[in-house]
Amino acid sequence: MAAPGVASAETVSGETRPAFGTVAARLAPVLATVASIAAALALWEFVSRSGLISEEDLPAMTTTFQELWSMMHTRAFWAAFGQTVRGWALGLGIATALAVPIGILLGSSQFALRAFRVPIEFLRPIPSAALIPLLFLTLGTTLQSEVFLAAFGAFWPLLVQTIYGVRDVDPVALDTARSFGVGRFERLYRIKLPSAVPYIATGLRISSAVALILAFTAELFMGTPGLGQIMNVAESFGLTVQVYALALATGFLGLAIYVVFSAFERWALRWHPSQRAAVQ
Amino acid sequence: MSRRAYHAAAIAAEIAVPLAILAAWQLWTVQAQDPKFPRLSTILVEFQELWLFSQFELHVVPSLTRIAAGFGIAVVLGILLGIPVGLSRWGRILAMPHIEWWRAMPPPALLPISVVLLHSIENRQKIAFIAFFCLFPILLNTIDGVRGIDPTMIETARSYGVRGLARIRRIVLPAALPQIFAGMRTSLSLAVIMMVLTEYFSSTSGVGYVLLISKNTLQLAPMWAAIVLIGVLGYLLNLLLILVERRVLAWHRGWRAATAQ
Numbered sequence: 454m455a456a457p458g459v460a461s462a463e464t465v466s467g468e469t470r471p472a473f474g475t476v477a478a479r480l481a482p483v484l485a486t487v488a489s490i491a492a493a494l495a496l497w498e499f500v501s502r503s504g505l506i507s508e509e510d511l512p513a514m515t516t517t518f519q520e521l522w523s524m525m526h527t528r529a530f531w532a533a534f535g536q537t538v539r540g541w542a543l544g545l546g547i548a549t550a551l552a553v554p555i556g557i558l559l560g561s562s563q564f565a566l567r568a569f570r571v572p573i574e575f576l577r578p579i580p581s582a583a584l585i586p587l588l589f590l591t592l593g594t595t596l597q598s599e600v601f602l603a604a605f606g607a608f609w610p611l612l613v614q615t616i617y618g619v620r621d622v623d624p625v626a627l628d629t630a631r632s633f634g635v636g637r638f639e640r641l642y643r644i645k646l647p648s649a650v651p652y653i654a655t656g657l658r659i660s661s662a663v664a665l666i667l668a669f670t671a672e673l674f675m676g677t678p679g680l681g682q683i684m685n686v687a688e689s690f691g692l693t694v695q696v697y698a699l700a701l702a703t704g705f706l707g708l709a710i711y712v713v714f715s716a717f718e719r720w721a722l723r724w725h726p727s728q729r730a731a732v733q
Numbered sequence: 734m735s736r737r738a739y740h741a742a743a744i745a746a747e748i749a750v751p752l753a754i755l756a757a758w759q760l761w762t763v764q765a766q767d768p769k770f771p772r773l774s775t776i777l778v779e780f781q782e783l784w785l786f787s788q789f790e791l792h793v794v795p796s797l798t799r800i801a802a803g804f805g806i807a808v809v810l811g812i813l814l815g816i817p818v819g820l821s822r823w824g825r826i827l828a829m830p831h832i833e834w835w836r837a838m839p840p841p842a843l844l845p846i847s848v849v850l851l852h853s854i855e856n857r858q859k860i861a862f863i864a865f866f867c868l869f870p871i872l873l874n875t876i877d878g879v880r881g882i883d884p885t886m887i888e889t890a891r892s893y894g895v896r897g898l899a900r901i902r903r904i905v906l907p908a909a910l911p912q913i914f915a916g917m918r919t920s921l922s923l924a925v926i927m928m929v930l931t932e933y934f935s936s937t938s939g940v941g942y943v944l945l946i947s948k949n950t951l952q953l954a955p956m957w958a959a960i961v962l963i964g965v966l967g968y969l970l971n972l973l974l975i976l977v978e979r980r981v982l983a984w985h986r987g988w989r990a991a992t993a994q
Contacts, residue, residue, distance in 0.1 A: 567746060579963065582930050669842060707837040707839050
């Protein structure tokens with residue numbers, strides 16, 4: 454569907470002159486989306502101001518946004534924001550650097566996959582949250598703890614997706630390459646890797662969200678510096694408005710990461726949507 | 734290598750590698766003598782003493798109850814909300830911004846808020862928290878599943894006069910079910926994580942609480958036993974859901990196999 458701006462440009466040029474109905478039909482969903490968001494924000498304001506939920510428990514929407522706005526003018530906020538992003542980026546980076554090569558290795562060899570299937574199936578569902586106390590006692594409240602936790606959590610979805618991707622290579626393409634004498638390394642580089650890219654992109658989208666959750670968790674529970682840590686401090690001082698504003702900031706960060714990584718996923722998937730089976 | 738020898742070697746590796754990892758853990762911990770990393774044998778003894786079954790009722794049952802209640806609410810709400818939203822274009826347009834926002838929100842950022850808002854650190858807060866974050870994967874997959882239904886199927890149902898609730902129950906729900914289960918698998922693993930987080934944040938019982946207390950009192954063996962238990966719970970719950978899915982979707986696999994030929 455064309456953007457609303459494109460639609461109105463057409464009307465001005467007068468060449469195509471779509472009926473008013475078409476423009477309205479294109480604009481309506483956008484307006485409805487905006488209206489829906491506005492309605493939710495208004496509801497938030499109303500519930501708090503009317504005392505349906507006391508303002509002490511749920512600060513009004515305007516109060517919260519004002520608080521966020523004034524926090525955004527402080528250096529401490531951006532320092533914490535940067536620390537959270539750093540923990541997230543390092544965790545996701547390390548997870549990618551490990552999961553993709555290991556996934557390619559395990560996906561290329563039936564034997565290796567079977568040998569490591571049981572440990573993977575057992576480690577994968579372990580909630581990384583369970584490792585928090587262990588990390589607290591071993592690595593302490595350091596950046597390493599946060600990065601380890603984020604990397605551990607982000608590793609598994611990416612590993613599984615990479616294995617799926619490599620195993621899903623078109624066997625005809627592989628056999629053709631082999632019969633043309635294309636070497637083992639080049640087959641990997643030219644055929645297996647490109648066809649695994651869409652799966653890896655899906656894995657990255659999932660893992661990027663997981664890494665943020667765990668970076669924030671490490672800060673909230675272990676006190677590693679970052680948004681989670683200042684939220685913990687605000688909470689223990691009973692600064693409810695600040696807690697809400699920080700949650701809002703974290704939500705926007707999560708949304709930004711999601712938007713970027715799902716755009717990358719769509720881009721990676723553009724050339725073979727059919728390959729995209731039932732991935733979560 | 735002959736085919737049979739290869740299979741034998743593969744099976745041997747499948748058994749040997751996990752055992753080798755466990756043995757390496759035991760040997761390394763015996764040799765390292767680090768109190769933070771107790772021996773595998775110590776952990777297993779502790780596991781057996783704690784969870785089989787002296788503390789089972791006190792801490793495992795509350796945790797499982799919270800997971801079951803939170804996950805159950807999320808499944809019911811996700812399907813009940815997802816079907817009408819998925820069937821209506823305007824429903825999707827109006828609902829998607831909210832779903833996308835909450836799906837992208839890191840759950841721990843709402844932990845302090847959930848305590849403030851619900852005035853509770855008891856089951857009410859924990860179940861609400863688990864249910865809220867388990868809702869979105871199920872909701873999104875239900876919407877997607879409903880949208881993906883073959884229009885011919887709906888048209889056929891309409892022309893045979895199958896309408897209203899009967900159409901939803903007999904056509905829409907079964908057709909969307911495979912994808913709903915995909916969402917449920919994501920949500921169930923989330924539920925275990927949320928259980929640990931809420932209990933570790935503030936609580937008086939549960940596996941996450943044991944984790945917190947044993948950390949605070951530097952009791953390493955119970956802490957490791959709790960970590961192992963959470964892993965085992967995650968594994969078993971996932972297995973249980975896969976079994977349920979196989980049973981519920983047996984018709985689907987049969988149908989897929991038949992149409993593939």
